[in-house]
Amino acid sequence: MQHKNFKNIDKVVFGRGSFSMLSDIIAPVRKENKNYFVFVIDAYFKGKELVKRIPALPEDLVLFEDVDAHEPTTQQIDALRNTILAQKGLPSGIVGIGGGSIMDIAKATALMLTNEGSSTQYQGLNLIKKPGVYHLGIPTISGTGAECSSTAVLTGPVKKLGLKCEWTVFNQVILDPELIASVPNDWWFHTGMDTYIHCIESENGTLNNAFSHAYAEQALSLCRDVFLNEQSGRSAQNDDKLMVASLMGGLSLSYSEVGVCHALSYGLSKILDYRHCYANCVAFQHLEDVYPQGVQEFKKMVAKHKIVLPQHLAEEWSEDILTKMAEVAYNLPHMWHQAFGEAWKEKVSLLYIKDLYKRL
Ligand code: NAD
Ligand code: ZN
Numbered sequence: 001m002q003h004k005n006f007k008n009i010d011k012v013v014f015g016r017g018s019f020s021m022l023s024d025i026i027a028p029v030r031k032e033n034k035n036y037f038v039f040v041i042d043a044y045f046k047g048k049e050l051v052k053r054i055p056a057l058p059e060d061l062v063l064f065e066d067v068d069a070h071e072p073t074t075q076q077i078d079a080l081r082n083t084i085l086a087q088k089g090l091p092s093g094i095v096g097i098g099g100g101s102i103m104d105i106a107k108a109t110a111l112m113l114t115n116e117g118s119s120t121q122y123q124g125l126n127l128i129k130k131p132g133v134y135h136l137g138i139p140t141i142s143g144t145g146a147e148c149s150s151t152a153v154l155t156g157p158v159k160k161l162g163l164k165c166e167w168t169v170f171n172q173v174i175l176d177p178e179l180i181a182s183v184p185n186d187w188w189f190h191t192g193m194d195t196y197i198h199c200i201e202s203e204n205g206t207l208n209n210a211f212s213h214a215y216a217e218q219a220l221s222l223c224r225d226v227f228l229n230e231q232s233g234r235s236a237q238n239d240d241k242l243m244v245a246s247l248m249g250g251l252s253l254s255y256s257e258v259g260v261c262h263a264l265s266y267g268l269s270k271i272l273d274y275r276h277c278y279a280n281c282v283a284f285q286h287l288e289d290v291y292p293q294g295v296q297e298f299k300k301m302v303a304k305h306k307i308v309l310p311q312h313l314a315e316e317w318s319e320d321i322l323t324k325m326a327e328v329a330y331n332l333p334h335m336w337h338q339a340f341g342e343a344w345k346e347k348v349s350l351l352y353i354k355d356l357y358k359r360l
Helices: 018-031 074-088 100-112 185-203 210-227 236-255 260-272 276-284 292-304 319-330 333-340 350-358
Strands: 011-014 037-042 061-065 093-098 134-139 151-155 160-164 172-175
Touching: 011 018, 011 236, 018 037, 018 093, 018 134, 018 172, 037 100, 061 074, 061 100, 074 100, 074 151, 093 100, 100 134, 100 151, 100 160, 160 260, 172 236, 185 210, 185 236, 185 260, 185 276, 185 292, 210 236, 210 292, 260 276, 260 319, 260 333, 260 350, 276 292, 319 350
Parallel strands: 011 172, 037 061, 037 093, 093 134, 134 172
Antiparallel strands: 151 160
């Protein structure tokens, strides 16, 4: 029997104002490679107060990335890597400041700085050949768990799949809940629900064990405080809780896996460009037969925060679109295995998945 021997984040700081520790944390790393740092920042922060607090030295590169146009792509990472190497050579490290998109951009770029060729050739498990440069993540929106996962999800010409290996995991994460206060309400909800759905899928799957259960149970309890219980809603205390829930939801998946909702979500993202967390919410509401209690509770949270999710989307989708999305989803065997066990093919077919999409 092989058990997972997973790689955790090397170091984690949690606390309000901990962003201020960034300068001291990266100082010793500056002696590596060409002695400069790259800061990759969500373009939302351009001109905002936070940028003034970034401890960039004159030799550092500060790059703003627009994450609204699309989710991170292989082409984008290749271009970023080429720009960095052409301008200044191999950096000491990369700091990513932003949401799941920027976390993945920072992780993928750190790897691609030392691995030749296009990132498309490394989409998959353990295909990366060499460790990347030091990378540090500072999440500014909570829910995806990208701050602790061993994958950097990229959309390529053929597949939406992560660069997944031990070296993908951040060397350091700074969790400062002050940074998520400005997240717009709909993103706060959709991205927060990614954690909730990670935990429901982790708990209700065949790979769940005491380790993943412990994290998922605690993350679910924090999610209920943030989105469901009497004190739910936007507050400093709930931002603290959501940031920890995101991390714990992610850690739950290090032993367990996501399931049916995420498989559908990947099809929606790859074929129709739906954003990951929004796509999850769109799909999850219709999976009451697979995750009965989870979906019921999810609907209460949707109602409580007056979130409007679209209905009757499938009426607009051709058979061709449905087939393409079903093919993307079918090709995620680890998710179906998690949901239905080793014999998942007895239940899951393209037809079954197309029928799930038709509910949306
Ligand atoms: P995001 O990074 O795509 O950002 C969502 C929006 O929130 C953007 O408009 C961004 O500018 C804005 N934003 C971020 N922080 C803000 C702040 N503090 N104030 C105001 N606006 C802010 O959001 P996300 O949902 O965290 O990430 C989604 C991405 O994460 C997808 O690309 C998905 O594939 C990826 N993902 C990765 C993993 C993993 O394990 N690597 C897991 C799940 C999802
Ligand atoms: Zn997710």
